[in-house]
Amino acid sequence: MTQTPATPLPPPKERRRLREAGSLTQAQIATEVGVSRETVRSWESGRTTPRGRKREAYAKLLTSLSEDTPTEEQLPAEEAVEETAEIAGLAATVTEPQPTPPPPAPLTPAQAFDALYAFCAPALVRQAYLLTGRRELARESVERAFQVAWQRWPEVAVDRDPAGWVRSVAYEYALSPWHRFRPRYRHPEPPPPAPADRALLTALLKLPPSYRRTLLLYDGVGLGLAETAAETEASTPAAANRLLHAREALAAQLPELSEPTELQRRMTELASTGRLHAAKPPVVRFVGERRTVFWTRAAIAFTVAIIGATTLTVRTAPTHYEPPVPLGQRVEGVPARVVQGALSAAEVELRDRLRTGMTSGPERLAPLSR
Template sequence: MTRSPGTPLPPPKARRRLREAAALTQAQLADRMGVTRATVRTWESGRTTPRGRKREAYADLLKTLAEEEAARAAEPAPGPGAEAGAPADAQPAPVPVVVAVRTGPGSPADDADSLVLPAKPLSAQDAREAGTDAAPAPDATPASDSGPAPEGKPDAETKPGAERRPGPRREPESGPAALTPAQAFDALYEFGTPALVRQTFLLTGRRELARESVERAFQTAWENWPEVARDRDPVGWVRAVAYEYALSPWQRFRPRNRQPEPPPADPGDRTLLNTLLRLPARHRRTLLLYDGVGLDLPETAAETEASTPTAANRLLNARRAMADRLPELADPEVLHRRLAEVASNERLRAAKPPTVRVGSERRARFWTRAAIAFTAALIGTTALTLRTAPTHYEPPVSPGETVRGVPPKVAPGALSDEELELRQKLRDALQAGPERLTPRLE
């Protein structure tokens, strides 16, 4: 069960880049949007997204900033290396766009047990949606090219004297079938889950919490799949949600998290993990993103919802604390390799992709039904109140008042001697029949 997409927005990292390129602070952008600075910070980190009119206004503002940036980039004259006879509308040479990650010795990027994720080239469509000026990869084929040119007829777009490179023959109707949303989600889950579970384990030191955090993050991604599918870095989107769930303050109140888990078997891994867990949560997350995952400083700052100088200070303090307790990890490359080794030595399990999707849909149905039940109960209570409420004004009954001057009601008391004697006489001389009714002369 997924939500319908709204107005398309650039990825969170592109939003931050456009704002910084326009020399705007988060407070200035918040004033233009009519929101708080914290709201803009959550938008740029990808934690939340605007909705309704705010989303449309934010999209228009980002579009304006992107147009201004493109206009500024087009102002400078061509460099000295440009050809004098080249036409004005000539396209630059294709440049591959990749996601930069840091890999250390002993931790290959394509290893399933590695801490980092392999780099993947971006297509021209992804680059355009991200708001960048990068060109497609060299092996990318233009969308307008439906097949090879007929023999004997030169290509109209080929310059005279240029050598045509033979390319693979494309069939117009027999291309690869597009992936369904479920298949794309399963591919993303299988690709990113092993590394994300190990990263979350280093962040929390708990195996079960790491697995639960990653699964909950992917469930949230499936609920917002149209937005995640268009994101330039979907694994980063899921990673941010998983880290937020794992570091939530409410986790300390769960009985399961109060009991310590078995530490790693290797003494060196156990010492490194304990030293890492002694750092503050923000410093630990910054160190893991920069030295473990391999993000650059602006991306680390954006994901941790902090400014670049603040992220740099957190990173320096975390490195200094690690070096004070473990001097052999003063070199960032050695620290990166050791983090990858500690994460790879733990055998962490994860659920299958269909299980995660079914759990996400079940949770969405549960909350939908709960909202419907609450709404129905509220409507029923309102209807019952309207049905039983009086339709006209009824004055209240006045309270009783004491009436003065009326003697109190006296109850019969004890009989006097004369009354007792008369009663006894009546009982002794009972007369029956007509004698009681006929008077008698004496």
């Protein structure tokens, strides 16, 4: 799996300084790069780092700003101090020595998880909605992905791209073919009210799942072609072919979406039409922990049942060989049974005398002991 080298970027503080030196707002930077204002804010604070084509566009814009703006080393000492003070909002106290702030306390695993969830969950729900066309399934996919991430948090916390890790799990769950057998997902949800949004969602859902996922990652999320291929577990030529075929299929049904920028704008508007909200981070962590406890107990119970069945089989099994009972065989030459006929008059009289005589006989003599 090969990836293109990332375009170098200046530190977060330098990004903000270049923007303010160029008299640009975060909204203007967001419009130039093609992202939201909140994304630019997170880039300047260092919480996230741009990737793919967005990174290249952002780096190009910062390079142009740096060429037009002198650096702090090129400014006189007093001007550099005044500019730094204005950026920090401390112009009145620039001459006074400032105490060194204490280092921030490290985040606990729960706090780090909540921060990742708060930053990624809203966007992932909207992306999952574009993949499935179902609001409930989109929320369920994102919550299940973060529950898996909380169960495997030691692995996710050290991953180079935790957001990509969770996004991959959410996409896999959302595109699972087994959802069609669930009763709650047998019938389609109400389509968007706007005819344009309804036509776009219908066209997206007609694409194969792999094409739909590749199109969303490249034109919707803004990943590069190599990163899209790696996340979809495909080669770069295969990802490129999927992307081209998906664009051609959409352009055949909606000719106004032949331009990638217009397609990205329309997908963003479609994902923002519905009320797509995810659960709170503590709820997701609690449900994930409860599911882990349930499956752990189920595994223990299943293991105990297997051990009990094995023990019962060993105790009740025969200790030696018992030959089976042979089947019955027919014996030839046995004389037939003679049936007694009717009694004569003399025999009947003799039988009656014997029966009456036995009841009035002499008493039984008992021997005496000496």
